[in-house]
Amino acid sequence: MQEAAAELGYTASPAASRLATGRTMTVAIVVPVLAKWFFGKTIGAATQELRNTGYDVLLYELATPGQRERFFGSPRLHGRSDGVIVIALQPGKKELESLASQGQAVALLGAEGPGIGSVSVDNVGAGRDAVRHLLNLGHERVAFIGIRDEEGSNLGGVPPRQRLIGYRKALVEAGLAREGVLEQFDENSVGGGAAAMSRLLVAARAPTAAFVASDEMAFGALMVLRRAGLDVPRDFSVLGFDNHELCEVLGLTTMDHDVAGQGQDAARLLLDTMNGGQPRSLGRPARLVIRESTAPPRVLRKNSTAQPDLPATF
Template identity: 60%
Template structure:
């Protein structure tokens, strides 16, 4: 059973021309229903499967999309990719995967004219492509869709980061916290492994603070790479503040896990001595009882994929921007601050003046 050549065999067996076979098999009009059935049956019996290489050459279409992502080993991207891939497959597209872990491969991808001929479109996940990079792709005539950042002229889906940040911090404020810190994602130099820092979350944090007429303390805003280790050391830095916070809003759950680790190691009880709210609603957040912002990651991936397929079909740039909201998931890592200053950990117990309101 080898590649019994092709159309010709079917054509011969069916007693028709190759063009008829081609049309019959692709349900193209111009063929009588009767011969269509016959050809299809014969093709099936022969186990004939059209060579995509041939059809690609002839049509220029590949029925394939490229999905590019900064990392596969992180939970978030895995989720998004799974959802997006599933939608694409359902729409009849193969997915070509490009992991752009470091700047080098990233450059190679956008500069090198890799795509045309391989894929009909590109789905960009949380990479925050530069305008130049986007142009490089569109110049090649590739429809695209972007997840995780907003780009003019490109259909994209992203989460209401600012609103979400505000909501998270308001929750802490409503619990009575006044000393609230923010742990953000720092763009690691030379790689895009952690994805792109969603800067808006910081703004939401500041929004909420100023709504509450609270001071903006620079020492309460720390940034680390988007890993548990990063969260861990960020929390450690916060603990060194002259007046440590009583609550912290962390820009990703993975970092929040690190935060919890540091706190446990330091003997600081959560939520007794420190409230923590994360961002992502990571698979394991429930287990760790972490209050967090859910932004339906898989739905985002699916929507982005849908945007791309409609762009592929419409062939006219749509530029829809889909904003997905985030909702607070309250778990056990947040609670009102201790009523009195009975903090029990070591550094210094001398935070005996409250934050003065502006």
């Protein structure tokens, strides 16, 4: 019957059926930024999954703290969606209460909450694995470039913090001391990564390798290194995070973690919850993808593989 009607170009008025049933058959997706590869990818995967189940998707970009406040401070979603996927934004207690009071089912991606379905990568483990790779190559001064998590930025969130923890863990396990100057934070962008790397290079004793918490920042780091006349990986090793599609072009060693899969999982978790299922928390593995941006430090290599002489600037 419904199918036959649809063939004839008829659709039930969504407004009327929403009013009658109280269900909107739409899901909201909330992200801190749209114009980034990671978010396009996760939203795309979640959207496809949702649409296959007959849901429409409403999009909310919370680019500033003000927007975030307004969004959670008002019943914006009430009557507009049945559930919401929050990506890369760690909602506070108040914010979760706000969503609940609006009758929203919730699923988190790259964040966690008590009794709430979530998908995330084992960022501590991934960070540790990344740094171990550098350590195993023989690096002794390994820096960390992280995503700044200050007031004014929504982008920090849990995963970047966990990657830092993984970094420190790996150092401790290797018996290395942690140094403040080796931990640099900036905004999650090419420019931010460039700025952070610049700061590392002027340090009294510069590191020989860096684990960077996002590929985009790593790209900026590579740029600064190149402009400083340093060769990667001969003079400096860089390891990123995300396996951005341009990693191959730039030869960046990175941690891969199935970004689209996480978007799809988040959608499924939300659908489950809306159908009365118990909220679950999914962990996604990350794995090291070795390309051309990591190698043993110069000192070691000199002994082993007889490299040509280095330029005088070095």
